[in-house]
Amino acid sequence: MRAFVLRRLLATIPVLLVVAVLVFLVTRLTPGDPAAIIAGNSANFEQIAHIRAALGLDRPLAVQFGSWLWDVLHGDLGRSFYFKLTVAQLIGQRLGPTVALSLCTIVVSVLLAVPLGVLAAWRHGGWLDRALMGFSVLGFSVPVFVLGYVLIYVVALKLRWLPVQGYVPLADGLVPFVRHLILPSVTLSVTYIALIARVTRATVAEALGEDYVRTARAKGLPEARVLIRHALANAAVPIVTVIGIGIALLVGGVVVTESVFSIPGLGRLTVDAVLARDFPTIQGVILCFSVIYVLINLLVDLSYALFDPRIRY
C-alpha cells in the first residue's frame, strides 16, 4: 500500500509538469494583453509598454517560463498582476468557500441520493423508481443557474427565509455559515443527486440479481441488511468513483453557482483571472486544481480496498 501511494504521488510530478507547460503556453498564446487591460481604455502605446515591462512581459517567452517554473519548484506560485497579493494568498482566500460549498453539496447529495438509489433498485419498476428516474431527467436538464434564480426568487425574495447571496465563514458563526450555504448547495445538489442516484440504482439493481443476495435472503436475513450489507456494499466501487469524480468536478466547476450566489470561491477567481488575463493567477489556480484532481483520484483508488477486500495494492 505504501509503495502504491508513493508510486502514485511520484507519478503526479510529470502530470503537473505537463499541466504547467500547457497552461503557460495556453495563457500566452490566447489573445489578450494584461498590460493593455491594466492601463485602461484611453492609454496610449507608451503607457502600455511601460506596464508590460513592469510586469516582465517584455522578456522572451522561454525566460518567462523558466523563471515561473523555478519559482513554482521553490513553492512560489507568483504574484497576481492585479491584486497586491501572492497567488497562494488568493487561492488560500478562495479555497474555503469552494471547499465548504463542495463538501456541503456532496454530503447533501450522498445522504439523499444513495438511499434513494437503493430504494429505487429495491422497488425496481415501482412508483419510487419511476419518480426517481423522472427527477433524474429533470435534475440533468434544468440548468443550474435557472434553478438558482428560481430558488432565490421563491426562498430569498418572496419567503425571506434565506439570504440572496454571499458567503460567511464558519468562524463568523455556524448559523450564518449554514444559512448562506443552503441555497447554493441545494442548487448544486440537484444534478449530483440525479447522477449518484442513477448510478446507485443501476449498480444496486445489478447486485440484487446476484447469487450472494439470493443466498442472504435464503438465510433469512432482514431485507434492510440484505440491501445495505450485501447489495450496497458490493455495488460501492462505482458509486464511490462517481462521488469522487463529483467532488473533483465540484471544486473546479462551481463557477456558475458561485456567480449566481456571489460566493467568492475558486471558480470565480478562475473566471476573473481568465477575463483579466492575470497569467500568474490562472497558472496557479489550474495547478492547484490539478493537484486536487490527482489527490482525489488517489483517495478514490485507495478507498476501493476498503469496499472490496479483493482489491489489494
Place this chain on the structure above:
Amino acid sequence: MRKSHDLTAAQQFRPRVRQAALKRLWCAALCAAAALAPGQAAAVTLRITPQSNLAILDPIWTTATVTRTHGYMIYDTLFGTDAEGQVRPQMVDTWSVSADKRLWTFTLRPGLRFSDGTPVTSADVIASLERWGQRDNMGQELFKFVARLDAVDAHTFRIRLKEPYGLVLESLGKLGANVPFIMPKRVAETPADRQIDDFTGSGPYMFKQDEWKPGALVVYVKNPYYKPRDEPPSGTAGGKRVYVDRVEWHIIADPQTQVNALISGEIDVLEQPAHEYYAMLRRDPNIRVLDNKYGAMVILRFNQLQPPFNDVRLRRAALVALSQKPFLQAQYVSSDLYRTCRSVYPCGSAYASERGMNGLLGGDFKRARSMLEQARYDGTPVVILQPTDLATISRLPLVAAQQLRFAGFKVELQSMDWQTLVSRRANRGPVAQGGWNVFLTTFNGLDLDNPVVNPALNASCGQAWVGWPCDPELERLRAQFVRATDPVDKKRIAEQVQERALEIATHAPLGEYFQPVAVRKNVTGYLNAPVYLYWNLRKR
C-alpha cells in the same frame, strides 16, 4: 397539592419575592441592553456594490473607474469640482496667481492630517503632483509647462510655469481618472510605473487592508483625522462629512444577483444596475433610482492607418451614413436612459457645440453611397471588432455594421471578448495580420469634456490613442487651447478643434447614455455627481 390559601404568609410571600426579583432582573437586563443599544446602533454599515471588482488599489497607476472611486474614498484633492462644474479649493485654503500667470501660489488648509495622524505638508503635495504628472494625460500636459514646483514652507507651495497655461486649476481639480490625489511623500515617491503598497490617505475614509478580500469585499472605516471643509458638499468640493462608521463594498458579478441583493436589502447602493432592470427597480417601493444628469458617450473609432479608413473621404462617408438614435435604442432600450448628442464633447458641458456637424450623423445612406462612388471605394472589407461579453456595448457593433452596409461598405463583424479587443486594437498592422478597422467603446463624459483630456481628439500620429490620427492642424489647435486663459477663447478654440476633428473624422460620437444609481430608501444624502462619492450619506 396544597392550595395557596393553605400556605403561610411567608411561604405565600416567597414566590412574590421571586417574581419581583425576576422582574427586576429582566428590567436590569433590558436596561443593560438598552444602554448598549446606542453604541450598537451607532455602528452603521453602508453596503455598496460597485460597478466592478476593485483589483488595483493605486489610482495613479490605472484609470479604472472603480479604482478612482476607491481613490475618492481615501484621498483628498487640492481642488474639487462642484455640481455646477466649477473648480473650488478643497485641501487648498487660499491661492493666487501672478500678473504674468506664470507663478501660482497655494496655501493648504490648517490642520490637515493623513490617516496615520501625520500632518499634510507641501512636500507631500509636491511629490503627489509629480507622480500624477507622469501618468495622467492632463497631468503630463500640465507638466510640459511646469518649470518648477517648490515648497515655500510646510503649508505653502508654488508652481512656476515656463509660459501661461490655461488649465492649471482644471487639472488640479479634475474629476476623471487619473485624479491628482494627495498622498504622503513616502508613498508618492513610489516610481510611477510601480503600484503603491501603503494606503495611508488624506480623505474621509481609511482603507482596511486587513479585511480586503479581492473579488469579494472591500472595507473602509471613517478616518478620525479627516478635517472636512465647512461648506455644504457639492460634487467633489465642499465638506466631505461621514455619517456612517463603516462602508463595505460587496463585489457581486452577476447583474441579476446584484438587483436581488438590493431588493432584499443585503446591499444599500447599487452603482450600475444593468439597463434591463431599471423598470423593475423603479417599481420597487423601497428603492430610489437616482437619475444621473451625467452621461457616458458612445464612440465609434476608425483605424486611420489601414484601408479603407486610411482615406478621409471614406471616413467622412461613414460619418454621413451613421445615425445616433438606432445605436442608443438598440443598446440602452429605454428613452430615459439615453440622448442623442451632436458634439464631440458631452452635451451640457462647457464646450459642447454642434459646430461642424452639418450633414453628419444623419443616417443619409444615399449621400454616403455617392461619396463612396466618388472616393472609388474598392470594396475592401471594414472589420468591426465586436465585444460579446460587455453588456453595455455588445449590440453597438451590430448597428454600426448594418448602417455601414446600407451605405455600401462591405462589412465583416469579428466577435471576441473585451480583453481580446483591447489587445487587438493596439495592433497597427493590416487586418490580415490581426489588425482592425473599427471598434466602438464608451467613455465617461468627464474623460471627453475638453480637447486635452479627450483621447479621441489627440492627433499626434504614433503617440495618439488607438486609431492613430495624424493631423498637425488639429494638434496646433489643441496646443492653442491649453495656452488660452480666457474662457471665451477656450470655448472658441474647443469648437475649432471639434470642427477639425470632424473634418478629418477622427471618430464618430454616437450619443450619450445614462446609468442611474439605485439606492434603498433608508439611505439619504447621495450626491449626484459624475463620479461615485460616498460621503454625506446617512443610513436609517
